[in-house]
Amino acid sequence: MIENGRLVSSSPHLAPTILAEEFLKKEIGFVDSKAIEEFSSQMIVKKSNDNSSPPANNSASPTQPPQFEKNQENNQKPLVGNDKNGEKKIEIANDEVENKKSSPNDNNTLVINLKEVKKIILREDGNLEIKFNGTQNSQIIGNEQINNSQELQKIKNYCQQSGKDSLNQQELNNILHSSSASSGLTNKPTNNNHSLAIGLSIAAVLMVGLAVGLFLKRKKGIKKKAKSGKKQVFENPNPHINIATLGHVDHGKTTLTSAITYVQAKENKAKSRKYEEIDAAPEEKARGITIKTAHVEFETDTRHYALIDCPGHADYIKNMITGAAQANGGILVVDASQGGQEQTKEHLLLAKQVGVDKLVIFANKVDMVSDPEMLELVKEDIEGLLEKYGFDKGAPIIFGSAKKALEGDPEQEKKIKELIAKLDEYIPTPVSDESKPFLMYIEDTMSITGRGTVATGKVERGILKPGDEIEIVGINEEKIKTKATSAEMFQKELKEAKPNYNIGVLLQGIKREQVSRGMALAKPGSINAYKKFEAQVYVLKKEEGGRHSTFEDNYSPQFYFYTADISGTIKLAKDTVVKPGDNLSLTVHLIHPVAIETNSTFSIREGGKTIGKGIVTKIIE
DSSP: OEETTEEEESOTTSOHHHHHHHHHHHHHSOOOHHHHHHHHHTOEEOOOSOOSOOOSOTTOOOSSOOOOOOOOTTOOSOSBSSOSSOOOEEEEEOTTTOOOOSEEEETTEEEEEGGGEEEEEEOTTSOEEEEETTOSOEEEEOHHHHHTOHHHHHHHHHHHHHOOSEEEHHHHHHHHHHHHHHHOOOSSOHHHHHHHHHHHHHHHHHHHHHHHHHHHHHHHHHHHHHHHOSOOBOOOOSOEEEEEEEOSTTSSHHHHHHHHHHHHHTTTSBOOOOHHHHSOSHHHHHHTSOOSOEEEEEEOSSOEEEEEEOOOSGGGHHHHHHHHHTOSEEEEEEETTTOOOHHHHHHHHHHHHTTOOOEEEEEEOGGGOOOHHHHHHHHHHHHHHHHHTTSOTTOOEEEOOHHHHHTTOHHHHHHHHHHHHHHHHHSOOOOOOOSSOOEEEEEEEEEETTTEEEEEEEEEESOBOTTOEEEEESSSSSOEEEEEEEEEETTEEOSSBOTTOEEEEEETTOOGGGOOTTOEEEOTTSOEEEEEEEEEEEEOOGGGTOOSSOBOTTBOOEEEETTEEEEEEEEOOTTOOBOTTOEEEEEEEEEEEEEEOTTOEEEEEETTEEEEEEEEEEEOO
């Protein structure tokens, strides 16, 4: 029999080699001298307390079913295991391995076939009680014999750990099979166990070697990276263009942005960005909409682009205005199954107000439209909206599906390529005003552990180089002097930041609470912050999305300058009443100073609507 992966003999009078040969013939049907030597060298010989001669054939099975002593409820003494007259060996057999019946095999061995076991009970005294199928008889196994059998120990431990006081036949089979797989206890010849052990040892050595190799490689890579020390430097000779994606919520702006990077990544002209990477904020993921503007990089043969994914939801229109104000052109995304909606119209209005004059249109979700006539109606609707809000009625319109392009549809990938080609062709290259003093309005701020505070935004004019002295202007009454330690764009270092670049500037010695959205970074002395100015203002009509009614002196809306939105009061001449559609001069008093100058433009908003647009004509204070 097998115990702990080794052949066990209860017949000390037989030579180990003879027993090994008999076992191999019986179990695997062949005799191998090397196997006999291996088996006999590991044989355990247990001496019997019985001095009588051993049976001539100790492997013979009894022909009658086992006759176990019936367990009486008042008899708590184990029938096997704690008697002092002899040491009984428990052998757990399974029909899949050995065709044995439950019986006392010899004076020293009790064979228990699991197929004949109904259940095993863990008694309060710690002994195991075995109940058999088709009989009321049971067998109690004492702790001494349990401790000498790994199978019975496994059963007892499982009961104690799981809290079960009995196990059925199926559960016993599962436990013992698990034990066999994990501990190597099988009714197979020992040389297989040794082969397995050797194999596992070799595998363990190889795994350790692999782990050490990977560690050393990683360590070498870290040292190499530390030695190089610097981030990648942004170098692109092509002009940089900012493109805003505009349109109604859920019309597919972010999906289109992702599709553009996916298509361009195939030509190594972008890093493919998934939808969830663009809508990165937790609240954006939860609601499935874009809240903050997101900047995504891609290239063509002639240009370097930053896609500004603007929010379409009405609750976050302030962020849309900021994004559109940074753009040189735009992609208007319209759901081809719906046509233009409320935010479509408002985005067109706002884009025009902040200086976006050229748009390329992508009619998305064509896979949801089966009627070609519907697409023609959508085209007419779009052309009508473009004309209404002062854009070119003949602007390029591409019909496609951003979602299908992301899924690898070749025809829809061609539509994305057509859209990109139209951007190169239709959107003009902006004039780079590098000669004027540096100016950048802050869109957002962040803190980087161990480095300091970073302010992000679009360079409006001039050039910034690392180490340049700059001032923080606006919102506060006093300017704050600092230095630009470094500047980056798309996580690449800049040797110099040029107009139109969307950058992050590391500010020397500045805490995050000292800077905020709406402030400006500027060359020292080049611009000041003001609270009072005169302006020429056009008040939008109801049909243009403006007010339905008039307003008078001391009217207090919100004023949008680049990234700043500040409350203020409009001062009018006595008895003046302003009607929608009027174009007039007026005076504005802001509650906080803003970095502005003559000819700075702004929008006026109230109640979620843009009600006017203006230009600063005279600075007062």
